[in-house]
Amino acid sequence: MHPFRSHTCAELTKANVGETVRLSGWVNRVRDHGGVLFIDLRDHYGVTQVLADSDSPAFAAVEKLRSEWCIRIDGLVKARDESLVNPKLPTGEIEVFIREVEVLGQAEELPLMVFGDQDYPEETRLRYRYLDLRRDSMQANMKLRSDVVASIRRRMWDKGFREYQTPIITASSPEGARDFLVPSRLHPGRFYALPQAPQIFKQLIMVSGFDRYFQIAPCFRDEDPRADRSPTDFYQLDMEMSFATQQDVFDTVQPVIAGVFEEFGGGHRVDQHWPQISYADAARWYGTDKPDLRNPIRMQDVSEHFRGSGFAIFAKLLEQDGTEIRAIPAPGGGSRKFCDRMNAFAQKEGLPGMGYIFWREVEQPGLDFFGFADDDGDIAPDQSTNAHYGRALERLEQWKSERIDLGNGHWMEAAGPLAKNIGPERTEAIRQQLGLGKGDAAFFLGGKPSAFEAVAGRARNVIGEELGLTDKDRFAFCWIVDFPMYEKDPETGAIDFSHNPFSMPQGGMAALEGDPLEVLGYQYDLACNGYELISGAIRNHRLDVMFKAFSLAGYAEDEVRSRFPSLVNAFRFGPPPHGGCAAGIDRIVMLLADEMNIREVIMFPMNQRAEDLMMGAPTLPTNEQLRELRLRVIPEEGDEGA
Known part of the structure; x- marks a missing residue:
């Protein structure tokens, strides 16, 4: 027999009655029924009820067991009495009489209970995340996340896409958020950056002649946290297509996303008609560019x-x-x-x-x-002789x-x-x-x-x-299109990009000759139930149009060349028309899990202050590390030694 288990805690059924089995898992809870000790033994797959009575040679050892001890038991599978069958469990028709027990790992007093639905402060949950993750709801969320990612991958391959990986250590590139910088040991004083998104790389993949790219990509942005956004890193379905129009992107992505929501949406209806709503109309009708159409x-x-x-x-x-x-x-x-x-x-x-x-x-x-x-307050019997009748009638008609x-x-x-x-x-x-x-x-x-x-x-x-x-029983999607390319700073009056600066303006070069505030871009978002799930664009692959577009926002050609050298150089050598989008994995799973906070679907999230309470990050570097990188930390005012 295997040293730890012959079956998981979700496998045993009536067909196993009479067999000697070995199970390993955690003590979910212990119940003492007067000389009979019942244990709900839990592993990743499910729960099996095991028990020992006073005649069992393992009874004394079972008496010592406590919640969340990791144990192995050997025992005999028996059928439960019909009145004691638990239809809520796949193993609810059987129980295992313990013959032998071994403690694989003891647990000290728990900072949070795994069994039950008790609420704990987020600080406690994140500090002891490995215990929090043992809870049924968190196990379900993480399994859902894994299954969703696997489903997305299959669906993208079925659409003719191939998965390629892009670098994690790269150059800093403005994407609208702050970069996480990584100091270079070999090049003192210089820094790499963690990519905010694979944006430039996936465009270069299209220039390289790969027609359909996708990746479940990690992205890193130093942002302020929100309930639906991680302050440090997140994952997205990143995709790009060559020789594609905006409608091509929509037609490709919709069945992938709709299929995932149908597969994992718990029976909620999934809208098949996804209206295309202009940014202006979305603001006018709903007050937001991510409307909840439910x-x-x-x-x-x-x-x-x-x-x-x-x-x-x-x-x-x-x-x-x-x-x-x-x-x-x-x-x-x-x-x-x-x-x-x-x-x-x-x-x-x-x-x-x-x-x-x-x-x-x-x-x-x-x-x-x-x-x-x-005079008595009653209606006068002779209406024709009452002087107030005509006036009252006029007032009634006015009232009507x-x-x-x-x-x-x-x-x-x-x-x-x-x-x-x-x-x-x-x-x-x-x-x-x-x-x-x-x-x-x-x-x-x-x-x-x-x-x-x-x-x-x-x-x-x-x-x-x-x-x-x-309507709470529904996933309602819509594409938000026709985003303005530019906006005016209300204080300075300066023109700047309002969205993705690499998008193709609708109308091309001709559109850029008029009022910048009237220029619309081939930019689009997908909203679902009040959340933005996807953002994308048809890219500006023409250098002349790109330089003109940036010039309207105050960027000279030399600055564009210096800030985006790889893209500018690549576009000199036959770039194809291309476009794509990125879908937030964390946010998709959050909706499917019916959670209000994105940290409920991330295995090891940061807290609201971008701290990893479990690992103690961010940490202070050692003096040796700083010397090796030729860096010096300037203390904040008020810090000791400042």
Whole structure:
């Protein structure tokens, strides 16, 4: 028999009853049932119940076992009583009576429990990551990650791509984030860099004549951490194609990504239609370039309804250039309580608040409501002799004209401060434009879109969540296209690239002769459920167009040649048209695992301060290392010895 196991802890079934087996694993938990000790023995594959009674020669040794001790047991497989079968376990029909036990590795008092669903501080989990990774949820996440990567590789090979590896130690190249620098021992004073992405290398692979490249590539960026981004390194599906259009890239990538989500999405629906939405429309409709299309809310420009209106705040705003009023429809949000809650949300986001209108059902009041009554407060019997009758009737008709007749004496009216200020005609025009009705609401933000768009996008998400409009059982994808090539610095007025500087401008050289802010690039992102999964572009492979594109952003030709020498030199020798993209592996797995934090799907992640608490990184170099590299560390002010 094998020295450690004849079976894994997920293999034994009723077919093994009567066999002598050997299992190895960790003590998940121990249960003492009055002279019978039950142990859930766990390995990477599953759990098997093993037990020893007082007659077992191993009973005394089993009594000493504690949680997370690593043990080997020999025993006899027996069938459980029918009433004790555990249908949740593949091994739930059997149990193993222990004849012999050997402790392979003892465990001290645990800083965190592996069994159960207890929550622990992230610092504890990361410091003892090897224990955290033993937990069922983490084992499942890491297996999912491995399976997803294997599936992606198979699908890319099936699409005619080959996997090639690019260097990890290379030259610094601006990619929009900070580099991690590596000092050179052989070349004192010079530094390598860890690649932010294989961007230039994969383009050079296309110049080299390899038609379809992919790689599951590690990327390194010295960034501030976020819940959906690692502060140091991440992995991406990196791909590039020669002689490809933007649509070719979409048609190639969609079945790969959709197939992975169908395979590992836990039964959630995967949209087959992936709309292509311009960057401008995405900002206008959703307040973000990574919209969550599970939420059906689409914002609209309602500026015309407030221009010259009685609501002075918005009316004056609209007198300024570049301003507009945006409405966020909220189907089902037509209550003052919900409107007040959303107003409080806006204030937490740093805004004074959000204007709102909501539509509610009311009953038609009687004429007494409008002042038609006798001396006792009752309706006068002789309407023709009552002087107030005509006036009351006029007031009733006016009341009706400001509301929508729902029939049977029921009406719909608009409520809220905005409705009172702008009047019934403008309010009704807004309602019709937004397609709203009884029980609905709309929220309004105004000013320059760049100032409020992000908050409006977050408000849209909150409204969709709170009103149950967001379909949680779905993966909704969309391509964001037509990114602007350039943007203007609001303080200096200088023109700079707004996205990937190596993208081909739509219209080529001719497009660069006009207003830079009107130039669109062949750049694209793929969004899913509010996250950016893919970013890519058709590359600018023409040197004349590249030099012109960089010149508009203030980079002289000599500077471009010095900063990107390999690309510039390679493009002198017959570069093919090419394009590609990169998909974030960590973020894909995070969505598939239904996790909110990317660290839940990375085996050994850094914390929020870019520290590896388990390994103690970053560490101070030794004096010997510094001397060998001819480096000196300048202490921060306030440090001892500074």
